[in-house]
Amino acid sequence: MRAALSVAALATDLNLSTQVRAMVIQSLRRVSRGFTVGTAIALGVTAWASPPMMPVPDRLPNERAAVSSVRVEALHEHDPAGCDLCAAAKLRAAADLAGAPVIEGGLAGSSLSDTDVQHYTLDLTVTPALDHLAGTCTMEVDVVAASLDRFEFRLADTFLISSLTVDGVEATWQRMDPIHVRVTLDPPRPAAARFDLSVAYEGVPTSLGLNSIVFQNRGFPSVRVFYTLSEPWFAYTWWPQKDDNNDKATGTLIFTVPGNYSVASNGLLTEEVTLPSGQKRYRWETAYQTTPYLFSMGGANYVRFGSTFNHAGGSMPMQFFLYPDSNTTSNRNRCFQTAEMLAAFGNIFGPYPFINEKYGIYQFGFSGGMEHQTMTGQGVFSESITAHEVGHQWWGNMITCATWSDIWLQEGMATYCEALWQEFKPGGGPSALQATMNNRRPSSVNGTVYIPNPTTVNRIFSSDFSYRKAGWVFHMLRRVVGSAKFFDILAAFRAEYEDGTATTAQFVAVAEAVHGEPLDWFFDPWLYQVGAPEYRYAWRSLTLGQKSYVELYLTQIQNVNWPTFTMPVDVLIATSETQSTTTPVWNSARAQHYLLPQPAPPLGLALDPKDWVLIVSKQETPFVEGPPKIIATTPEPGERNAAVDRVTVSFHKPVSVSAFDFSLEAELSGEVPIVVAYNAIEHQAVLTPGDALRPDRYRLTVWDSVTDAASSQSLDGEIADPLNPAALPSGDGLPGGSAVIEFIVTQPVIPGDLNCDGAVNNFDIDAFVLALVDAVAYSQAYPLCNPMAGDVDGDGHFDNFDIDDFVARLLN
Ligand SMILES: [Zn+2]
Structure with a gap:
């Protein structure tokens, strides 16, 4: 669903035209609310099998009783007043109160999980002149409990129930409250039994929520059109059903209406006949699992037209219904454009989920759109709303939120x-993606995407949190895991939950499984906490020796009560000699310092230039000194060298060091005594052992007792891989953390002596071959041998050209 304006700004379009109409409707409403049996009988309606309007106080939560009185009061004010906007506002307020405890409490008595509705057949006669509905809904219900002695469904007490049968036999039933009806199953049904529950009802409905069932005048001369929008929990205002997102069912929807009306609904239009009365009857059928709030009807003197969606597996009809006054070229073209949208989304999400039926749009009076399954209602024909509702066919309809807490999905x-x-x-293209997301920044981030307590319609459909911030969560997830994995996640989510429902936790589990790593650091703050980063950053250029660097200072200054956000943040750096490069930094703290090697002196820097992170703001700020980092060592991490008489450690800025800040350990011979000198010009510590280092594996630790000479901040020393020179510069952006690197002092290099036993002989053949074909395996098998012993021809390389000379050396 998407409103063109904010949800709060929407007024329901209860458009009662004349006083006469109001009086007729009011009297009908009084009758159909069934205050007395006598009234119903006087109208010739079959008497009910059990007394209506018998709330059971001990089953009725206090708040619900209070709520229903609010609602009734609003109705009574509305009917005679004709103050549509006031009444609409009150209805909306009442609806917000009324819906929450009902849906979140589920159905009292028979729990939602006791039964599984297989199919709904709704046969409804709509009389627009009287805003009147009359019909029968038959539910085919499977028992999934061990035994079931009652079933509860939802239907507003604005309707008179004239008959209620179970498997064709008049059943005992009881109204539990203004929304729920309990049916006694006598005898109780055993596990796996199926029963047919048929409810005949009639009355003048009351619209709640966003536009749950609306009659309104339209056009000139005016025609009284009608439409529904049940989401989230107002299906009971126009038809009887078990309103549970998790119990999807197929449906047959039959509508009898005045002869000049067309009715749009779900699935395929399988019958359209003119009755002897002059009325028209439309039969729509869907074989796809549909959650109750996604069933709908829209009736009017529509202009109907269609097209065909051609796809790899064949073709599918597309059907469009516009009000005559809106039958413009522009609106028609927007309808036709949905074929391109189905194709585009099909490419990235997999085929349209209801490909055996149709996609359609019908116009309705809600100023936005509602993604009724296979037949979207639109009151606005903007490209974005149209795309939004097409996208919902996958996300919302194919997979539906299991609870309203999960509406963000x-x-x-x-x-x-x-x-x-x-x-x-x-x-x-990508720039259009970026521009579109920039236009969907929430006006506030001070709310959660996941809704812990979805008690009001306004909160559920919060434009800022459930739509925009939630949209950004998906956008950011794509940046975090990469585009390929992002669409893999959606595909895996579809594979697991297609035709069903899913919770937030289930989506997160799929994302983590596809990503292959935990993503709680991402999802927890963005879904369950409030806020967003406010980045402040500064940078400066640094040249050390021949090498160029960017020093980047990045802080998050948002409200201290908001979380610190962990994100990869892209840094675009322009240099003098090469194309600009984008480097991500791992930002996980309120203040961090990064040192980014550059191929040439840096000239400019942009933080997150593609806007992948939802922010409150980002601005430059004065540079603040950070901790020293190690930029180089000799030997390098992982280096194998035959002659090492000293070790150097270079820092990116002046440091204070002493002999206590370093330790050098040999695997075989233990701690190596060293003398430490410091070269202040090059920020370099020089570690000299008493003698040249003997062949062995060495581990150098630079303790974070090294400090910045100016600011005294501790060394930022972490090195991800002690054997990889590319792991430098050191650090995680924060002061503290010692550095560890490893290197190997090998045996002296004797050409041809690949097993480094001091002689060249047949025992070197295996080692020679291994070193030639698999350097890593060689270094593991002969850890203290130097592979450059294979450079037998002395050309500075060890390669196939050394084979002949090696063989010659063996033979001589
Ligand atoms: Zn929507």
Whole structure:
């Protein structure tokens, strides 16, 4: 669902036209609310099998009783007043209160998990002139409990239930509260049994929530159109069903309406007939699993047109229904454009999930869009809303949020789909993605994406948190794991939960499984905590010897009560000699310092130039000194050298060092005594052992007792791999952390003596071959031997050209 304006700004379009209509409707409503049996009988309605309107106080939470009185009061004020906006506002307030405890408490009595609805058949006659619904809903229900003696469904008490049968037999039932009806199953049904529950009902509905069931005048001359938008939990305002996202079912929806009306709904239009009465009957059927809030109807004197979506496996009809006054070329073209959207999303998400049926759009009075499965309602035909609702067919319909706490999964993805469409549509690209996401920055980040307590419609459909911030979570996840893995995650999510529902935790588990690493550091702050980073940064150029560096200072200055965000942050650096390069830094603390080697002196720097991170702000700030880092050592990490008479450690800035800051250990002979000197010009410590180092493996530790000469900050010394020279410069961006590197002093190099036993003979053949074909295996097998002993021809390289000379050396 997407509103064109913010949800809070939406007014429901209860558009009662004349006083006469209001009076008729009011009297109908009184009747159908069934205050007395006598009234119902007087109207010729079959008497019910058990007394209606019998709330059971001990089953009725206090807040719900209070809520229903608020709602009724609002209705009574609304009917005679004609103050549509006031009434609408009150209805909305009441709806927000009314919905929450009901849905979150689930159905009292028979728990939602006791049953599995297989199919709904709704046969509904709509009389727009009277805002009246009359019909029958038959539910085919499977028992998934050991035994079931009752079943509860939801239908507003604005309706009169004229008959309720189970397997064709009139059943005992009881209204539990204004929303729930309990049916007694007598005898109880055993596990795996299926029963058919049929509810005949009629009345004038009350619209709640965003536009759950609306009749309104449209056009000139005016026609009274109608439409539904049940999300999140207001399906009960127009039809009886078990409103549980997790119980999806197939459906047959039959609508009888005045002869000049068309009705748009889910699935395929399998029948369209004119009845002897002059009314038209439309039968829509869907064989796809559909969650209750995604069933819908829209009726009007629509202009209907269609097209065909051709895809790799064949073709699929597309059907469009516009109000006559909106049948413009521009709106029609927008409808046709959905074929391109289906194709684009099909390429990145896999095929359209309802490919055996259709995609359609019908116009309705809600000023936004609603992704009713296979048949989206739109009151606005912008490209972004259209793409949003097409995206929902995958994210929201194919996989539905298991609870309203998880709404971000579908509204965030649908919002991201607006940007993905701009990226992947013909002529689109990455800059369009970036621009679109920049237009979807939340106006506030001070709320969570996951909703711990989804009690109001406004909170669930929070534009800032459930849509925009959630859309950014997907965008950032893509940057964190990379585009390929991001779409792999969506594919794996689909594979696991298609036609069902999913929770936030289930999505996170799929993401982590595909990524191959925990992602709690990413998801926890972005989903469950509030805020976003406010970056401040500074940089300066540094040249040491022949090498150029960028020193980057990066801080997060957001509210201290907000989390510190861990993100890879891209740094774009322009230098004098090469193309600009982008380097990510791993930002995980409030203040960090990075030292980034450059191929030439740096000229300029941009932080996160592609806007991958949702921020409150980013600005440059004065540079603050950071901790010293190690930029080089001799020998290098992992180096194998036959002659080492001293070890050097170079820092990127002046440091204070002493002999206590270093230790050098040999694997075989233990601690090596050293003398430490410091070259202040080159920021270099020189470690001299008493004698040249003997062949052995050495481990050099530079303790973080080394400090910055100016600021006294401790060495930032961490080195990810003690054998890899590319692991320098050292550090994780924070003061503290000792450095460890390893190197090997090999036996003296004697050409041809590959096993380094001091002689060249047949015992060197295996070692020679191994060194030639697998240097790593050689260094493991002969850790203290130097492979340059293989350079028998003395040309400075060890390669195949040395073979002949090696053989000659053996033979001589
Ligand atoms: Zn949406």
